[in-house]
Amino acid sequence: MADIRAPMARVLAAMSGGVDSSVAAALLLEQGHEVVGAYMKNFTNEENLPGDCPWEEDIRDARAVCDYLGIEFRILSLMDEYHDRVVEYLLAGYRNGVTPNPDVMCNREMKFGIFRKFAKSQEFEYLATGHYARIDRHNDGSVDILRGADGKDQTYFLALLEQDQIQPAMFPIGHLPKPEVRKEAERLGIPVAQKKDSQGICFIGDIKMSDFLGHYIKDNPGPIVTLDGKEVGSHRGLHLHTLGQRKGLGVPSNTFGKAYVVVEKRGETNELVVAFDEPETPKLYATKCRVGSISVTNQPLGSAEDLAAQPRYRSAAVSVTPEFLDDTTAILTFEKPQRALTPGQICAFYDGPKLLGGGVFQEIMHEG
Numbered sequence: 001m002a003d004i005r006a007p008m009a010r011v012l013a014a015m016s017g018g019v020d021s022s023v024a025a026a027l028l029l030e031q032g033h034e035v036v037g038a039y040m041k042n043f044t045n046e047e048n049l050p051g052d053c054p055w056e057e058d059i060r061d062a063r064a065v066c067d068y069l070g071i072e073f074r075i076l077s078l079m080d081e082y083h084d085r086v087v088e089y090l091l092a093g094y095r096n097g098v099t100p101n102p103d104v105m106c107n108r109e110m111k112f113g114i115f116r117k118f119a120k121s122q123e124f125e126y127l128a129t130g131h132y133a134r135i136d137r138h139n140d141g142s143v144d145i146l147r148g149a150d151g152k153d154q155t156y157f158l159a160l161l162e163q164d165q166i167q168p169a170m171f172p173i174g175h176l177p178k179p180e181v182r183k184e185a186e187r188l189g190i191p192v193a194q195k196k197d198s199q200g201i202c203f204i205g206d207i208k209m210s211d212f213l214g215h216y217i218k219d220n221p222g223p224i225v226t227l228d229g230k231e232v233g234s235h236r237g238l239h240l241h242t243l244g245q246r247k248g249l250g251v252p253s254n255t256f257g258k259a260y261v262v263v264e265k266r267g268e269t270n271e272l273v274v275a276f277d278e279p280e281t282p283k284l285y286a287t288k289c290r291v292g293s294i295s296v297t298n299q300p301l302g303s304a305e306d307l308a309a310q311p312r313y314r315s316a317a318v319s320v321t322p323e324f325l326d327d328t329t330a331i332l333t334f335e336k337p338q339r340a341l342t343p344g345q346i347c348a349f350y351d352g353p354k355l356l357g358g359g360v361f362q363e364i365m366h367e368g
Helices: 019-030 055-069 079-095 102-121 178-188 209-216
Strands: 010-014 034-041 073-077 126-128 133-137 143-147 222-226 231-235 260-266 271-276 285-296 307-310 318-326 329-339 346-351 354-365
Touching: 010 019, 010 102, 019 034, 019 055, 019 126, 019 178, 034 055, 034 102, 055 073, 079 102, 079 209, 102 126, 285 346, 329 354
Parallel strands: 010 034, 010 126, 034 073, 222 271
Antiparallel strands: 133 143, 143 354, 222 231, 260 271, 285 329, 285 354, 307 318, 307 346, 318 329, 346 354
């Protein structure tokens, strides 16, 4: 398959005020593209949530980079759209007892949704971001997303994108490891070369998820119990916990060398169930699950030579065998047992380095 590079073009670069997006824009400019930078103003923390929401600093930094590069800078106010498409999705998931992924949804609905449509309306040919991913353009006009090179990879967060969304995508730093991106920032003299990477929820900032949720969802205290029904503590609300969680439970195991982990959330009784974090612990590991809302980037999952599924960002992709119930739902059987598969989270599909698509975990099927 050919790797057809984009011709010199008019590109809208998503600018966050950070190093990655700044280097991405600078490299495009260096390659001869016509580049315009744009900041998506999605969240300003007007409700004074506890935490750091540095949107004003980010806008200043993004503007400073564009001024340094000599390119136009725009600000898009998308707060209402972000609230409706990302914040409400996040809150609805936690209220319903699942663990959503706002970063994946932000990419689908905002960066490669509303932002992409804006770029098209302004007659930009391409949309560039600072993701660590690569684009493979083919002779037939189709596009694939490949994993980022040299160990840095963010394709998991692009798993729900479809072909029309990735057609105009450009990932200028996807071939570089993070240290090289920093070196490029220094070489290019970019003002934010030493700026720390942002943390926290997509476009919201370094705010603890528990603090964010606590502002919108009332506490609903209940018991923490073991698998045999013994009450060992209390929780403030099931929405504040996720499967596989060890830290922040406030319940010591009182057994040397062993720690409790969340293995179940029982909505009907408001019980948080914990057990020892061990490979043989019931409900902690599973090989089968149902995944729904499956979408593909370019080709059907069944066309993969070796279909692999990645159940979370910081985990390896594992070979799976799918049994399709319909076009968007499948029962997956993992080659190896997976720890703490979690309803609501995203499952990304790969064929080697190629991202095939993704879906949402709906049901985890434990033996017994």
